[in-house]
Ligand code: HEC
Ligand code: HEC
Ligand code: HEC
Ligand code: HEC
Ligand code: HEC
């Protein structure tokens with residue numbers, strides 16, 4: 001089949017080869033993922049993004065080569081007859097070119113439609129977000145896979161619906177791809193994310209504030225760092241909503257998101273760890289109360305220029321899917337689930353090992369293995385190798401799920417604002433030092449948010465009466481210090 005003379009030039013021919021080969025590869029990879037139903041994340045990157053891009057470059061080379069060739073032929077005085085823009089259907093070469101072009105365009109348009117649809121879905125998929133740049137997104141991906149939202153796509157929280165957000169996120173994504181290639185992305189990835197969509201458009205697509213949640217029972221087992229790993233259990237009834245469903249959001253923790261309530265605050269910096277100024281507005285009556293931190297108040301100039309943030313779900317649930325546990329938390333979980341056997345002094349030992357940061361995952365795993373093995377070999381030779389190895393495995397697994405030295409991602413940089421023990425969380429405002437002009441306080445009353453139903457070591461527990469609450473007893477004797485200082489003052493760095 002003959003084509004116009006100008007087609008026969010190295011550039012157009014190369015373009016043809018490139019585009020045909022990439023088209024073939026696209027078909028092959030689609031066939032592979034269809035047959036085995038297990039397209040890896042790289043296959044998607046290959047068949048929906050890389051290969052189509054190469055194919056388009058190849059296709060562009062064809063007319064480019066033809067144009068150059070036509071000009072060259074003209075200059076060589078072997079002008080194409082008639083002028084090259086005129087298509088002469090009497091000439092079989094032009095008929096051929098026109099049918100190749102016509103059929104090619106239709107096939108290409110079909111492919112583009114399917115391809116861009118697939119590319120759209122692919123770039124919105126969890127594999128694309130979490131696995132393709134697996135070194136960078138590893139901490140977020142692993143913590144996500146261990147969260148209650150492991151079946152919710154990254155984009156449901158991070159991008160949301162609509163072409164507008166799609167384009168926005170892909171534009172910023174382009175920069176991120178560059179940052180990864182140039183290896184100059186920040187470690188750890190900064191948080192909070194300034195362009196995260198508002199909770200109304202993400203969380204509230206699935207959970208809506210008007211829904212009544214019954215109080216939540218939370219039962220935790222802790223282990224003290226003494227030689228017996230003394231167990232200390234705590235059971236709480238967390239007052240998520242009011243005590244009866246008809247009162248719904250009028251009281252309880254989710255009162256903050258009552259549509260008639262608007263809480264605004266000014267934080268000291270982007271991390272939102274320190275909140276010196278809070279305003280609570282009752283939208284139905286218009287009553288406003290301003291609470292200011294009596295220890296470190298903000299000056300009036302800062303207040304006047306700052307734009308207060310309106311409190312939403314993410315101010316408490318900031319780690320719904322990337323929760324980095326502290327060593328004391330994941331070791332307690334391991335001991336409680338039995339993944340780490342209760343060897344003598346194992347809690348204290350592991351806290352001692354994990355108190356130091358390690359530069360890499362490998363060095364941490366080596367340290368965990370050698371230090372635990374050596375300790376039991378020397379101090380408790382009677383303990384079986386099997387149990388020691390199980391402890392090594394349990395601690396290593398916890399480490400791998402929660403601490404990511406290569407990305408510098410861990411509990412130390414990503415605070416969790418629910419609760420108040422390891423981080424100030426609720427106590428950023430509820431610390432008894434936020435006081436209004438009329439002397440109202442944002443309460444730190446231990447019964448305001450939960451009732452303690454049970455506490456103590458097994459066999460010596462105290463139980464609360466039905467619907468009652470126990471006064472808190474601190475597991476180790478620290479006198480009354482827990483009443484005055486914030487729990488996180490000690491607990492965040494307890495073992496360091
Ligand atoms: C249930 C909602 C949700 C899902 C699903 C989700 N994220 Fe997040 N993500 C968040 C929130 C909330 C933050 C913290 C925002 C803040 O504090 O401003 C966050 C933070 C991040 C950060 C910043 C670093 C950090 O840890 O704070 C990255 C990166 C990230 N997410 C990536 C991902 C990836 C990749 C996936 C999918 C594998 C994913 N996210 C799935 C809600 C989600
Ligand atoms: C696509 C739907 C979807 C979106 C979007 C979503 N969630 Fe969820 N969420 C769920 C489902 C489903 C569950 C129940 C999972 C389970 O019980 O295993 C859940 C559970 C929860 C829980 C209770 C479990 C726990 O870990 O304590 C909280 C809290 C929560 N979501 C908060 C949020 C927040 C905050 C956001 C926004 C950043 C959000 N969710 C966005 C579907 C969603
Ligand atoms: C003032 C802080 C705060 C705000 C704001 C807040 N929550 Fe919660 N929420 C909590 C606490 C505390 C719990 C109890 C569970 C826990 O301790 O993890 C909870 C529980 C939940 C649960 C789990 C209920 C259950 O028992 O399974 C869901 C789902 C949830 N919240 C969704 C939301 C959504 C959606 C928003 C925003 C519209 C929101 N929350 C705003 C503090 C808050
Ligand atoms: C930005 C500041 C701020 C943060 C953070 C905050 N709160 Fe509040 N909270 C308030 C204010 C202001 C009030 C209203 C005080 C009042 O009227 O007594 C309040 C009231 C409450 C109430 C009483 C509601 C009622 O009337 O029954 C509960 C319960 C509560 N908060 C729980 C929590 C929990 C749990 C957290 C952490 C997950 C939390 N709060 C985080 C500011 C905050
Ligand atoms: C503003 C609300 C609020 C106040 C006030 C409050 N707590 Fe809590 N507390 C919480 C929440 C929310 C959690 C659950 C966090 C989670 O989801 O793990 C919690 C958890 C706890 C736990 C369980 C820890 C664990 O890991 O088992 C204890 C113990 C506790 N609180 C003691 C106290 C004591 C003592 C006081 C009084 C000094 C107090 N709380 C005041 C909100 C509050």
Ligand code: HEC
Nearest residue numbers: 222223224225226232328475476478481482485486487490
């Ligand atoms: C003066 C420092 C200090 C303060 C303040 C403090 N704690 Fe502790 N807490 C400790 C020490 C030390 C331990 C024992 C740790 C161990 O043996 O592993 C402990 C242990 C605990 C445990 C047992 C689980 C664990 O992590 O080992 C709980 C639960 C606890 N504290 C709750 C609280 C609460 C709630 C508050 C705030 C109301 C608080 N603590 C304030 C020092 C403190």
